[in-house]
Each structure stands twice: as C-alpha cells, then as structure tokens.
Amino acid sequence: MPLAGSNTVLKEPGPKQRIASIDILRGLVMLIMAIDHVRDFFHYGHPEATDLAVTTPFLFFTRWITHFCAPTFVFLxxxxxxxxxxxxxxxxxxxxxxxRGLWLIAIELIFITFAITFNPLYNVFVLQVIWAIGGSMVLLGLLSGASLPVIGTIGFILVFGHNVFDTWHVGLIDKTFAGKLLVSGQGFGEFWPFAPKRGFLLAYALLPWAGLMMIGYVFGSLYVKTYDAVKRRKILLYAGLGALALFFLFRYFNIYGDPAPWASQKTASLSIISFFNVTKYPPSLLYTCMTVGAALIVLSLTENVKNKFTGILYIYGNVPFFYYLCHWYLIRFTTVAVFFITGHNSSQIYNPHQGPIMFQPDDFGFSLGGVYLIWFCVIVILYFPCRWYSKYKQTHAKWWLSYI
Structure with a gap:
C-alpha cells in the first residue's frame, strides 16, 4: 500500500486534525452499536441471534449489522x-x-464493568472492546518508534495469521489466562476466576484487535495534509473492494479465515445467514475483511459528503468515548426504571441465570420492535449532551480532553 511521505513531528502537540469522513463513519457505527447493547438488556428471552436453530432473519440482521462497529472503531x-x-x-x-491505553483499561474495569453489571461488589470484571482498544494502544505505543512497514507487517500477520490456531487449542494458549487474553478467547463470555466467586469475563482476545489497530495506524499515513486526496480515496476504495472480494472468495469455498464454515441449510434465508455468520470472538480474518472492507468503502465515498444527516453523525463521532460512557449508563438506568415500572421487585434484582448482571429477571423485556424503539430514544437523548461536549472540546484546550 502506498504510504505518505516522511512523518514530520513537532516538539509540542499542535492543533488536533479533525477528518470529517472519519468522524462521520465513527458516529454511524457508534449509533448502530447501541442497538446491540439495548438488545442485550431489553430483548425478551435473550434468544441467541447467531444460533441457526432459533434465529430469524430480522433478529440475525439486528445482530449482524452491529458486527461492523467494533472493528471499524478499532481501525479508526x-x-x-x-x-x-x-x-x-x-x-x-x-x-x-x-x-491513554492504560486509562481505557482502567475505565473498562471500573466504570464500564459497573455499567454493564450494576453489581457494586464487582464479582466480575468485564474485558471487552474498551479493554481491546486500550491494550492495543499500549502495544502500538511500544511499537511506535518502528517504521510503518514494520508496524503494518506485524498487524497483517496478526490479522491474517491468527486463524492458524483455530484447530490448535492446547498448551499455554488454551490453559493460561495470558494465553486466552492475548490469543484464544474462544467464544464470548468465558469466565476466568482469580478468587472464589470473582473473576474476569473474557470477551476480546487482544492480539487480533491489536493487529487491526496497527493496520489502521498505517492507513493513517494517507490522511496527512500533504497526501493527494484523490489518490487516498482510490486506495481506500480499492482496499475495501479487495477485502470484500477476499471475504466472498474465501467464505464461499470455506478455504481459510473462519473456524465456523458455512453450509447450505433447509431454507434459502438460513443459508444466507450461515454464509454471513462469521466469527467475532476472536475476530476471524473473514469477519475483519467483511466489516473493515465495508468501512474502507464508506470512508472513500463520504469524504466530500456534507448534509444534515452527516452533520448529525459528525456530532456523535466527534465525542466517541464520551458517548460510549453515557450510552451504557443511560441504557442501564433505563433498565432499572423499566424493571420497577413493569412490576418487578427487589427480590428479582439478582437472577442466577444471569450471574453477576443485575436487573435481568427471566420475564423481563420486549419484542425486537420495543428494542428498536428504546434504542431510538437512547440515541436521540444522547445527541444533546454530545453536541454540548463537542462544542466544549472545540473551544477549550484542557489536557484531559484528550482522554475523554
């Protein structure tokens, strides 16, 4: 991939460069992301959206569309x-x-874990996307003195090569906390205890996500002010189309890149679901190609797009971490309010079927239509504090603004 010229640096941080297309795409995936989190807490019965035995096209699409969020955010x-x-x-x-990476990990363990569980005893510490971003930043910081080709090569090896381990889960990789945390992480929600009734919920294996961030770091060289914009858009478009072509080719023939091959099902809709039902935990090569490929195309096509809708997306995308924290707490406080409004009582706060996650009784929730209605209300409410904070960031230069 052609890279920008030499990376000239200043002695002190200068004005932050905002790229509208990046904020627009980031804002879009942040809004979509909230669908999945609302569904996690409000969908009645919590059916598994990717289980072909119980899913429906609408339910699977609701889950599938949110697959694009985490990899796009890590890449950006x-x-x-x-x-x-x-x-x-x-x-x-x-x-x-x-x-910043260590700060994000601390936020994940303290504030986001509490927002997800509402468990003040912290019986479980959740390690999901913010942990993955924070850990990836730490690794990227350690490598930041290396050249772009070196960083890009390491990133591609991690993204393209980690599925080699799909059929090899032995030894240190499968039996140690560090191995699962860095490489394996088979499936979502594996619990690793470190004390009686206390442990980590492992969701995101670090190295595949770190590799994706390293690739994004290399693509960042296309966005320096001296780089030709037309050339940049072409590279983004062709890279995106190439990633999608690789996805369809490898997926159709089940060549490589995902531990769960697709197969023809009893109906056409289930066959399509099987084809697109790629593995997120940990992110397979084909999952990454499908999601980041689409993101690259969107980046290419929206660089000069400016209208009311992109203006709204820009607001959310300009304050992603602020939005992320606020959306978790808004969703969870809404959960508590609905819990009591619908007639539940304090004896139902703890549900053994949900483990450490509070306010989730078995008879709680709504249909997918209700989930989407709550999601829409959440993102509309959050627009106003996000707009305020976006303006605040633009008019202030305090050091802590780089961390929130």
Missing part, C-alpha cells in the same frame, strides 16, 4: 493514533498511547 483508532503522532515527538506519542 489506529488512524487517529497516527494523526496524533504527527503533532508530537516519538517519545511523546509513545507516552501518550501507553497512558
């Missing part, structure tokens, strides 16, 4: 990390990425 974080480096010395960007 890599781009943003590169752009942040153009305003700092090498030592400064290394320190910034490591500190």
């Amino acid at each position: 974080s890599g781009i943003s990390a590169y752009l942040a480096g153009t305003r700092r010395t090498k030592n400064a960007i290394r320190a910034f990425l490591i500190k």
Whole structure:
C-alpha cells in the first residue's frame, strides 16, 4: 500500500486534525452499536441471534449489522493514533498511547464493568472492546518508534495469521489466562476466576484487535495534509473492494479465515445467514475483511459528503468515548426504571441465570420492535449532551480532553 511521505513531528502537540469522513463513519457505527447493547438488556428471552436453530432473519440482521462497529472503531483508532503522532515527538506519542491505553483499561474495569453489571461488589470484571482498544494502544505505543512497514507487517500477520490456531487449542494458549487474553478467547463470555466467586469475563482476545489497530495506524499515513486526496480515496476504495472480494472468495469455498464454515441449510434465508455468520470472538480474518472492507468503502465515498444527516453523525463521532460512557449508563438506568415500572421487585434484582448482571429477571423485556424503539430514544437523548461536549472540546484546550 502506498504510504505518505516522511512523518514530520513537532516538539509540542499542535492543533488536533479533525477528518470529517472519519468522524462521520465513527458516529454511524457508534449509533448502530447501541442497538446491540439495548438488545442485550431489553430483548425478551435473550434468544441467541447467531444460533441457526432459533434465529430469524430480522433478529440475525439486528445482530449482524452491529458486527461492523467494533472493528471499524478499532481501525479508526489506529488512524487517529497516527494523526496524533504527527503533532508530537516519538517519545511523546509513545507516552501518550501507553497512558491513554492504560486509562481505557482502567475505565473498562471500573466504570464500564459497573455499567454493564450494576453489581457494586464487582464479582466480575468485564474485558471487552474498551479493554481491546486500550491494550492495543499500549502495544502500538511500544511499537511506535518502528517504521510503518514494520508496524503494518506485524498487524497483517496478526490479522491474517491468527486463524492458524483455530484447530490448535492446547498448551499455554488454551490453559493460561495470558494465553486466552492475548490469543484464544474462544467464544464470548468465558469466565476466568482469580478468587472464589470473582473473576474476569473474557470477551476480546487482544492480539487480533491489536493487529487491526496497527493496520489502521498505517492507513493513517494517507490522511496527512500533504497526501493527494484523490489518490487516498482510490486506495481506500480499492482496499475495501479487495477485502470484500477476499471475504466472498474465501467464505464461499470455506478455504481459510473462519473456524465456523458455512453450509447450505433447509431454507434459502438460513443459508444466507450461515454464509454471513462469521466469527467475532476472536475476530476471524473473514469477519475483519467483511466489516473493515465495508468501512474502507464508506470512508472513500463520504469524504466530500456534507448534509444534515452527516452533520448529525459528525456530532456523535466527534465525542466517541464520551458517548460510549453515557450510552451504557443511560441504557442501564433505563433498565432499572423499566424493571420497577413493569412490576418487578427487589427480590428479582439478582437472577442466577444471569450471574453477576443485575436487573435481568427471566420475564423481563420486549419484542425486537420495543428494542428498536428504546434504542431510538437512547440515541436521540444522547445527541444533546454530545453536541454540548463537542462544542466544549472545540473551544477549550484542557489536557484531559484528550482522554475523554
């Protein structure tokens, strides 16, 4: 992939460069992401959307569309990390990425874990997307002094090569906490205890996501001000089309890249679901190609698009971490309110079927239509604080704004 010219750095951080198309895409996936989180808490019965025995086309689509969120956000974080480096010395960007990564991990363990579980005893610490982004930033910070080809090569090896381990789950990879945390992480929600009735909920294996952030970091070189915009859009478009072509080719013939091959089913709709039902935990090569390929195309096609809808998306995408924290707490406080409004009582706060996640009795929730209605209300309510915080960031230069 052609890269931008030499990465000129300044002695002190300069004005932050905002790329409208990046914020628009980030805003879009942040809104879509909230569908899945609302569904997690409000969908009656919590049916497994990717289980072909129980899913429906509408339910599967509701889950499938949210697959694009985490990889797009991680990839864009890599781009943003590169752009942040153009305003700092090498030592400064290394320190910034490591500190921000550790900060995100702390936020995941303390604030997001509580938002998800509403369990003040912290019987479980959740390690999902913010942990993956934070850990990836730490690794990227340690590698930031290397050249772009080196970082890109490591990223491609991690993304393209980790599915080699799909049939090899032995030894340190499968039997140690570090192995599962870094590489394996088979499936979502594996519990790793570190004390009686206390442990980590492993959801995101670090290295595949770190590889994706490294690839995003390399693509960030296309966004320096001196790079030709027409050439950048072509590279993004062709890279996106190439990733999707690889997805369809490898997926159709079940060549490589996903531990769960697709197969013809008893109905055409189930066969289509089987084809697109790729593995997120950990993110398979084909999952990454499908999602990031589409994201690259959107980045290419929206670079010069400006209208009311993209303006709204830009607001959300300009304050992603602020939105992320707020949306979790809004969803969970809404869960508690609906819990009591619908006649449930304090004896039902804890449900042994839900483990450490509070306010989830078996008879709680709504149909998918109700889920979408709650989701729409959530994102509309959050628009106003996001707009306020976006304006605040644009008119203030406080150091902590880089961390929230």
